[in-house]
Structure formats: C-alpha cells, structure tokens
Amino acid sequence: MKRLLLIATFVFLSLAGCSSIQEAYKGNPTPKDFLSNDKADIFMCEGIVYSNVEGVKWVLELDYTIGEQIVEIKKQKKKAFGYRDGNANKLPVGTVIYETNTPVLIAVVDGEEIPYLAMLEG
Known part of the structure; x- marks a missing residue:
C-alpha cells in the first residue's frame, strides 16, 4: 500500500511539474491571443502574427524603404480557428504587405x- 501511495505521489508531482514548465514557456502569441479584443488589427505571415503599430512613437520616427512584397491578404477572418498565412481580421482581401529595411x-x-510589427515572445 505504501508503495502504491509513493508511486501515485511521484506521478502526481511529475505531472504538476510538467504543467508548470508548459506555463512558463508559451511561445509566440497566436491569433487567439488578439482576436478577443475588438481593437486588434492583425495578419499572419510565415506563422507569425503581425499587429498594427500606427500609434507607436518610435515606429512613426522610422525612416524606412519599402522592399519586396511578402504576402497578400487572401482571407478576412475574425475567428482564431484555422487562422493561416495571408489571413487578416481587418485588412481587406487583396491588401499587399511589403518588407522594409526595418523590423x-x-x-x-x-x-x-x-506599419505592422511581428508579435514575438521575448
């Protein structure tokens, strides 16, 4: 009986430790992290969520040069399920996104x- 209790305790502590590790590492933000906010303005490119940064002072001060087209918005989508590259929640279908010499x-x-900026976890 003691052996069974010891094994059960070990399994419980192992599972609790794994969930703590998962909580500590969540990865990059996903569309689900943004779409519950009505003000969110995002699109996805190469698996990364980009968010509108029009109101960010340092972005407004950038002297950028527009480069090549990297994606075109193919679908407007308000729900996170099935969100893919080329999906946006506010940008119209057909909008072209360009890279610059900045982030x-x-x-x-x-x-x-x-302007849009990649939403990456530090």
Missing part, C-alpha cells in the same frame, strides 16, 4: 502605408 512590415491600403 516593420508595411500594408498598403488605398495608397496609405500602415
């Missing part, structure tokens, strides 16, 4: 350049 990507909508 910022640029979406061009009706001639307006909108």
